[in-house]
Amino acid sequence: MSEIIPIGPYHPLQEEPEFFKLHVEGERVTKLDIEIGYNHRGIEKLAESKSWDQVVFLVERICGICSTSHPAASVNAMEDAAGINAPERAQFIRMIVCELERIHSHLLWLGLAGHFIGYNTVWMWSWKYREIVCDVLEKISGNRQSYAMFKAGGVRRDILDEDIPWIRSSVDKLIPALDLFKGAVMDDPVIHARTKGIGILTEEMAKAYCVVGPTARASNVAIDVRRDDPYFLYDQVDFDVIVLGGGDVFDKAAVRILEMYESVKIIKQSLDLMKPGIVDLHIKEIPPGEGIGRAEAPRGEVYHYCLSDGSNFPARYKVRAPSYVNIFSNEVACIGQQVADAALVLAAVDPCYCCTERLIVVDNDTNKTREIKGNALIQLSHQRTEEIKKSLGIS
Amino acid sequence: MNLKMKALTKSPWVYHLSTGSCNNCDIEILDCLTPRFDLERFGIQLVGSPRHADALLVTGNMTLKSMPRALEVYNQMPKPGVVIAIGTCSLGHGIFDGSYICPKTVDEVLPVDIYIPGCPPKPEAIIAGVAKLLNKLAGK
Amino acid sequence: MKWPDIEKKIKEKFGKQILKWAEHNERRIYADIPLPLLKEFVQFLLGPLKGRFIIASGVDTPRGVIEILYHFDFYQLPQVFSLRVMVDKKNPKVESLAGVSKAIEWIEREIHELLGIEFTGHPDMRHLILPDDWPEGNYPLRRDQ
Ligand code: SF4
Numbered sequence: 001m002s003e004i005i006p007i008g009p010y011h012p013l014q015e016e017p018e019f020f021k022l023h024v025e026g027e028r029v030t031k032l033d034i035e036i037g038y039n040h041r042g043i044e045k046l047a048e049s050k051s052w053d054q055v056v057f058l059v060e061r062i063c064g065i066c067s068t069s070h071p072a073a074s075v076n077a078m079e080d081a082a083g084i085n086a087p088e089r090a091q092f093i094r095m096i097v098c099e100l101e102r103i104h105s106h107l108l109w110l111g112l113a114g115h116f117i118g119y120n121t122v123w124m125w126s127w128k129y130r131e132i133v134c135d136v137l138e139k140i141s142g143n144r145q146s147y148a149m150f151k152a153g154g155v156r157r158d159i160l161d162e163d164i165p166w167i168r169s170s171v172d173k174l175i176p177a178l179d180l181f182k183g184a185v186m187d188d189p190v191i192h193a194r195t196k197g198i199g200i201l202t203e204e205m206a207k208a209y210c211v212v213g214p215t216a217r218a219s220n221v222a223i224d225v226r227r228d229d230p231y232f233l234y235d236q237v238d239f240d241v242i243v244l245g246g247g248d249v250f251d252k253a254a255v256r257i258l259e260m261y262e263s264v265k266i267i268k269q270s271l272d273l274m275k276p277g278i279v280d281l282h283i284k285e286i287p288p289g290e291g292i293g294r295a296e297a298p299r300g301e302v303y304h305y306c307l308s309d310g311s312n313f314p315a316r317y318k319v320r321a322p323s324y325v326n327i328f329s330n331e332v333a334c335i336g337q338q339v340a341d342a343a344l345v346l347a348a349v350d351p352c353y354c355c356t357e358r359l360i361v362v363d364n365d366t367n368k369t370r371e372i373k374g375n376a377l378i379q380l381s382h383q384r385t386e387e388i389k390k391s392l393g394i395s
Numbered sequence: 396m397n398l399k400m401k402a403l404t405k406s407p408w409v410y411h412l413s414t415g416s417c418n419n420c421d422i423e424i425l426d427c428l429t430p431r432f433d434l435e436r437f438g439i440q441l442v443g444s445p446r447h448a449d450a451l452l453v454t455g456n457m458t459l460k461s462m463p464r465a466l467e468v469y470n471q472m473p474k475p476g477v478v479i480a481i482g483t484c485s486l487g488h489g490i491f492d493g494s495y496i497c498p499k500t501v502d503e504v505l506p507v508d509i510y511i512p513g514c515p516p517k518p519e520a521i522i523a524g525v526a527k528l529l530n531k532l533a534g535k
Numbered sequence: 536m537k538w539p540d541i542e543k544k545i546k547e548k549f550g551k552q553i554l555k556w557a558e559h560n561e562r563r564i565y566a567d568i569p570l571p572l573l574k575e576f577v578q579f580l581l582g583p584l585k586g587r588f589i590i591a592s593g594v595d596t597p598r599g600v601i602e603i604l605y606h607f608d609f610y611q612l613p614q615v616f617s618l619r620v621m622v623d624k625k626n627p628k629v630e631s632l633a634g635v636s637k638a639i640e641w642i643e644r645e646i647h648e649l650l651g652i653e654f655t656g657h658p659d660m661r662h663l664i665l666p667d668d669w670p671e672g673n674y675p676l677r678r679d680q
Binding site: 040042044045080083207208209210221222223227228229230289290292294301303305307315316318320324325328 | 563588676
Binding site for chain 1: 415416417418419420421422423425426429430431456458460489490491493494495496497514515517
């Protein structure tokens, strides 16, 4: 049984630990079995025993990396059920927190992807700049993660006016860092060789598997809840939805890097547009009815459905996280890849990683099971980078 | 202090085991290794296999599905070794109390030596906790 | 295609068979349909109308039926369209839609283990998120559990 521990030293970033079984012929992957559920904590059932206010805290703890997208979708659902809108200032504060989180999540992914292909410097650098974002979030909310900012009908804390210049200058500091990453990733021949044309998810397949977020946008499926179904006040700010057509690992990385610039844009506009005012409506109860809330998390669309029977507790609470659909699409993206690339492909949808930690390789010829541990897999991946470096004449 | 204990308290290698966490604790553990906090200057290093580890960092609720795997990992760790529970989830159940899928707490499954509370604990808290444990083991 | 066109097409094709049409607001539309119509309806939404399947939620009600809501959107449009079917708790059988769209495969497995609904014709009804040795007949999201 031990081969199924999906937990990793270097990428313990699992939203949902999964276990993949790769079937290979020689070095090519022919089939992939996915098993999830190690992290199933029964949140939907628990939500029925928490009051509406507590549900927001609970869904915040579904995933630590998207720890504000779930509350965002959740308050959207509750406000939809109650038919109210939060005050304007609260909406802008929500947007600032959401976009800060998108930057921190993408930087985190970039670092781990760098680690996967053997560029530990990228890892250290991106996590170093991530600290800037964490500091801003700490200033706003008091915590580096799990911000506890949202509630139905508003936010729990206001942003102090005297903090705004500091927030602005901190966010400005991110731009040179992003330029650095853009240059490093977009122009590096080794990264090109490792990621271009690898793990392609075609547009047709992306639609068949209904993938969302950067995974979909890298496959030419232009969906983004912020633009399509504007929540908060996303319709009042100006930003681009980044769509690329390649569907490979490189495009998935590029979409994420370019998106961070847009997030910086949104944060600055929100700071400009924010006017003094109240931030909370002090909602007492949610009337009977149904509500649907959507939000664009760093990984794609988060979808919440709540059913109220007029009591203090939800009668039913349903959550759909973006990785739920994105991970499943690995079933096609992995086929035909080399084993050494598999880790990267599985990681490219940003599945909250730990999944890739342990794979069982079933060799079809001999029908023997070779077990490859996560580390060995990363080593394979590193070796491949070295080979490419040699063939390109770089050392 | 015997030789084994001495080896344990110098440059402990840690293995990180998530048993159903929300990631925040895990991110903060990783954060300890990155440039701002840089635990490696004390010789603390994350390793890829429990067989090389001196300490287990356990995060998260113990879900039914990960319980047997957690025990397995603990048994693979060479003894003496320490188990460090990080985050409110692994101290009790935290916010997930009463869930049908987590009947036991971490310390009912594994012998926990030190608890670091917080949801998630800040990197400073994690470092302080580990330092305290090492001091205690060293008999200071 | 904008939402009014989609709505017209849906009503043209299934108009009389729709049990209830409710607009919570202009972006959130719910339709109750009879169970036997489900497959044809979903095929119509995903095929000619170019919809996108989001997720399905199963809800156990005190009325002795289990509701399943299938949520759809239409790529760039803000509308979310939810189809609701009622499943009898005594005979919880629904025709599987896994053949219609790949994306429905996992959620059917999940509803199966959490609410105990059998999806006839599903290719792979193993446990998805609960452990393999989870007791038979114990469905965590049922009200009587
Ligand atoms: S203690 Fe808090 S931050 Fe840590 S895993 Fe549990 S819920 Fe997440």
